[in-house]
Amino acid sequence: MNIWWIRRDLRLRDNPTLATALEAGETVVPVFIFDDTLLEKPAEKRQAFLFAGLSSLADELTRRGSRLIIRRGNPRLEIPRLAPEVNAAAVFAEEDHSPYAVRRDTEIGGSINLRLVHGVGIHHPNLVTKADGKPYTVFTPFSKAWKTLPFSRSIIPAPASLPAVPALNSREIPEYTPVNNFPASEKEALRRLMEFLSGPVGEYRDNRNRMDLDGTSSLSPYFRFGLLSARSALIEAYHALENSTERSINAGIETWINELIWREFYQSILYHFPGVQQHAFNPAFRAIPWRNAPEDLLAWQAGMTGYPVVDAAMRQLASTGWMHNRARMITASFLVKDLLINWQEGERWFMRTLIDGDPAANNGGWQWTAGTGTDAAPYFRIFNPILQGAKFDPLGAYVRSWVPELSAVPDKWIHAPWEMPADEQRKAGVLIGSSYPAPTVDHASARVRTLAAYKK
DNA sequence: TGAAATGTTGGGGCG
């Protein structure tokens, strides 16, 4: 008998961990442990997505003759307790590169036969290295090396049936408020992938930055919990590439594959440099004199900064648990370079609110914006929220859908409403400074302040 | 996967 310990691989299709466990013995017990340490962290939306994903996985397992066993507690105790209970020869689990998971698994591996199987990414971080064996810290050479590595082009199908599971205690999935816009099932993940590759990907290169369009794949939560395997997504993307002769479609697919590689890049960074969770990757930026400004942080979190694009994005996040990638860059740049608040505050807030919150990608993204990370944006690259709005939400539709106070504001002022004359404000039914906040900071002077702080 | 400051060019108004 073997255990399949499910952590962030909530899928039956293309799951090398499950496949390995099935090869190893005739009975496989699928187990999920509600980790108290992780449950305590207030990340309600992500947790709801996880619970829904587990519920869907449990159904699929039952349909195939198996059963999901759920326990609760510290996995360092629960897994070593469960293994003898079912007389398990081995516990199979997908390797997780986050520092917390590495510590946990190392400890558990000391007392039981824990077999980690690669599957969270496409290439293991140890395989994508320079000639001297050291990890890449710059994206472009990383991606070049990454692309030359061979990988199996066959997707492991979901098993049609699974071995029965012996009688064991199991908990129920806790009550939760479902996440409307991201139905958490493997079927939905695959549907989204195929729909994206059969149409929108053709416009991806042009539209992916447009906050007012649905130009992205919106697959991040599914990747985050392994409802979709990154490898199967890459294989499908290559299939689409091979089946298409149209330039725009090919360009879109290539661009999207590049985004998959960014995920791998940040997984690799966190794997090789776990210290990035504690401090800036680049030591030169570990002593920036950040502002301690709790009120500004609260205004940012609440979407009340007075900059429409920033506020729209922060409200979208609070309301849906998801944010457009361009909006993530804009809001991050605003927190770090306009408010001069430590990027780690933003990292923490995103981890708390994002459905797709992933330690590697989130840390990588924040350090990129802050200019403190690997291959990061130069510190002097500061987004202007007005220009970003004009460029990537040209009609203001994104702003209007999340900031209803501004819904009647003419296009001319939609990204800088404080410039509206008083009579125009009256006509649009908004009073800047009252029904919608005046800007928290003046962008031009904030920019100068940040350049000075970074220079120090 | 920027934006602002500064430099250059060239057309057109005007004395």
Add this chain to the structure above:
DNA sequence: ACGCCCCAACATTTC
């Protein structure tokens, strides 16, 4: 006709 200035448009550099 000519020189001068203005300034938009574009290019380059600087942060």
